[in-house]
Amino acid sequence: MSITHAIHRLTSLLGEGLSLSKPVLETHGLSETYFPPTPPDAVAFPRSTDEVAQIVTICADEGCPVIGFGAGTSLEGQTQPTRGGISVDFSHMKAIRRLAQEDMVAVVEAGITREELNKELRATGLFFPVDPGANASLGGMASTRASGTTAVRYGTMRDNVIGLEVVLADGRVIHTGTEARKSAAGYDLTGLFVGAEGTLGLITALTLRLRGQPEAITAAICAFPSVANAVACVTDTIQMDLSMARIEIVDTATVAAFNSVAGASMPETPHLMLEFHGTESSVQEMAETFGDIATDHGGMGFEWAARPEDRAALWHMRHHAFWSVLQSRPGCRSLVTDVCVPISRLAEAVSAAQADISASVLYGPILGHVGDGNFHAILMFDPNKPAELEAAKAASERMVSRALDMGGTATGEHGIGIGKLNYMEREHGDAWNIMGDIKRALDPQNIMNPDKLVPPIN
Ligand SMILES: Cc1cc2nc3c(=O)[nH]c(=O)nc-3n(C[C@H](O)[C@H](O)[C@H](O)COP(=O)(O)OP(=O)(O)OC[C@H]3O[C@@H](n4cnc5c(N)ncnc54)[C@H](O)[C@@H]3O)c2cc1C
Structure with missing residues (x-):
C-alpha cells in the first residue's frame, strides 16, 4: 500500500492520462498567493465519471491522497497536496450533458469554466450568474462555495447549484438533489459538498440553476x-x-x-x-x-x-x-x-x-x-x-x-484551505468538531484533500 503502487496502477488505467512530467507537477503544486510550492506525485486527467471513480478506488486501496484540481485559482492553498498524492485535474471533463432551457437548468461536467459555459449559453438568452472574476471551473467554484461581483443579486454557488454527481472516498458514485426548484427530501447533501473543498469527495457533474439575460x-x-x-x-x-x-x-x-x-x-x-x-x-x-x-x-x-x-x-x-x-x-x-x-x-x-x-x-x-x-x-x-x-x-x-x-466570518467566499484553518475553532466552536466527524464518516482513511478545512486528523 503506497503512493508508488497507486501511480503504477493508475498508469495502467490511464496511460497518457497520468502525468509525471515535472512542469505539470509543479503547476499543480503552486498557490496564487503565499503558500510555498508542494507538487503532487502525479497528475491524473480523467475523461469520465467512471475514470474518476476508478482513480479514487485505486487511491483508496493504496491509502494515497487525492486532491481535486479545477483551474487552480483558489487563494488559500486549497489545491496544494500537503502530503503528496494524486492531483485529479478536471480540465478534460467540460461537457454540457444537458440543457433544459424551459426549466432554466444545465447539467455540466466539473471542469467547464464559467466563461466557457456562458459562451455556450449565449444564444439561449440564459446565463450562469456566479462570477468570481477568475475564469474558475464550476467544480472548483462549487467546492469553495464561490461567489463574487454578482452575489448581491444572484447569490453564491450555494444558491445556484441544485444537484451534484460525486465520487466518494471509497469510489462510489452518488447523485444529490433533483432538477426541481425545491425539495424537502432528507438531508441537503448538495449543500454539504458545496464548500467542502474536495475533502469529502470529487464532484464530477453539477446541476445548475440558470438565469435569463436581463432586457x-x-x-x-x-x-x-x-x-x-x-x-x-x-x-x-x-x-x-x-x-x-x-x-x-x-x-x-x-x-x-x-x-x-x-x-x-x-x-x-x-x-x-x-x-x-x-x-x-x-x-x-x-x-x-x-x-x-x-x-x-x-x-x-x-x-x-x-x-x-x-x-x-x-x-x-x-x-x-x-x-x-x-x-x-x-x-x-x-x-x-x-x-x-x-x-x-x-x-x-x-x-x-x-x-x-x-x-x-x-x-x-x-x-x-x-x-x-x-x-x-x-x-x-x-x-x-x-x-x-x-x-x-x-x-x-x-x-x-x-x-x-462584529458577527461576521473569516471568509466570505475564498474558503479555508490551509490559510484560514486557524480561525475555524473561534468561528464555529464545537461545530468545527462536527465537521471533523462528517469528514471521518465519509473519508475514514483521510485521503480526500487532507489537512484542509477540518480539525487535524492523524
Ligand atoms: C484574480 C482572482 C480573483 C478572485 N476573485 C474571487 C471572487 O470574487 N470570489 C470568489 O469566490 N473567489 C475568487 N477567487 C478565488 C477562486 O477563483 C475561487 O476560489 C474559485 O472558486 C476556485 O475555482 P478553481 O476552479 O480555480 O478551483 P481550484 O483552485 O482548482 O480548487 C479549489 C478547491 O476545490 C477543490 N476542487 C476543484 N475541483 C474539484 C472537483 N471537481 N471536485 C471536488 N473538489 C474540487 C480543490 O481540491 C480545492 O480544494 C479569485 C481568484 C483570483 C486568482
Whole structure:
C-alpha cells in the first residue's frame, strides 16, 4: 500500500492520462498567493465519471491522497497536496450533458469554466450568474462555495447549484438533489459538498440553476472623497432595497494600480463600480435613485457604461485588479483577506482595516463586494523579507478578529484551505468538531484533500 503502487496502477488505467512530467507537477503544486510550492506525485486527467471513480478506488486501496484540481485559482492553498498524492485535474471533463432551457437548468461536467459555459449559453438568452472574476471551473467554484461581483443579486454557488454527481472516498458514485426548484427530501447533501473543498469527495457533474439575460443592463462608476463615504453610500443603497446586480468598491491604492498598470485615467480617490439589471425603465429608475444616494455621500463624476463593450472593459479592469495590484509591486507576493460582516458594520470594518494597514509597514490595497459586506485587502510582501509576511499575517488575523467580533466570518467566499484553518475553532466552536466527524464518516482513511478545512486528523 503506497503512493508508488497507486501511480503504477493508475498508469495502467490511464496511460497518457497520468502525468509525471515535472512542469505539470509543479503547476499543480503552486498557490496564487503565499503558500510555498508542494507538487503532487502525479497528475491524473480523467475523461469520465467512471475514470474518476476508478482513480479514487485505486487511491483508496493504496491509502494515497487525492486532491481535486479545477483551474487552480483558489487563494488559500486549497489545491496544494500537503502530503503528496494524486492531483485529479478536471480540465478534460467540460461537457454540457444537458440543457433544459424551459426549466432554466444545465447539467455540466466539473471542469467547464464559467466563461466557457456562458459562451455556450449565449444564444439561449440564459446565463450562469456566479462570477468570481477568475475564469474558475464550476467544480472548483462549487467546492469553495464561490461567489463574487454578482452575489448581491444572484447569490453564491450555494444558491445556484441544485444537484451534484460525486465520487466518494471509497469510489462510489452518488447523485444529490433533483432538477426541481425545491425539495424537502432528507438531508441537503448538495449543500454539504458545496464548500467542502474536495475533502469529502470529487464532484464530477453539477446541476445548475440558470438565469435569463436581463432586457437592460447599465454599469456605472462613481468617485467618492473617502472609503467611508463610499461604504456609507453602499449601506444606504442596500438598506433601501435597491436591486443592484453588482456594487464593488476599489480604494485609492487600487485605482492607482489601475492607472499605472491597466491604462486607466481615473481620479486617484475611492470609487464604486456598479451594475443594474432589469427593464429599460427599471434600470433607469434605479440608476437615478442610486445617483441621489451617492450625491448625498459626496459621490461625483458619475460615468455610465450602457454599451456592452464599455461594460466589458469596466469589469475586465475590476476582475484584473488583483493582477494590477501585483504588477504595481514587481517581485512581491500577496496574502488576500476575505472577511465578511453584517452590512450595518461594514463601514466600521473597512475603516478599521484601513487604519490598521496604514499604521503598519504594509502596502495593502482594499477592494471588494461591499454589497454583501465582503471586502479584501491585498496585503503585499517581499518574499525575501520574512518579517513582511509575518506582518501581513498579523494584520489579517486582526481583521478576522474584528470581523468575528462584529458577527461576521473569516471568509466570505475564498474558503479555508490551509490559510484560514486557524480561525475555524473561534468561528464555529464545537461545530468545527462536527465537521471533523462528517469528514471521518465519509473519508475514514483521510485521503480526500487532507489537512484542509477540518480539525487535524492523524
Ligand atoms: C484574480 C482572482 C480573483 C478572485 N476573485 C474571487 C471572487 O470574487 N470570489 C470568489 O469566490 N473567489 C475568487 N477567487 C478565488 C477562486 O477563483 C475561487 O476560489 C474559485 O472558486 C476556485 O475555482 P478553481 O476552479 O480555480 O478551483 P481550484 O483552485 O482548482 O480548487 C479549489 C478547491 O476545490 C477543490 N476542487 C476543484 N475541483 C474539484 C472537483 N471537481 N471536485 C471536488 N473538489 C474540487 C480543490 O481540491 C480545492 O480544494 C479569485 C481568484 C483570483 C486568482
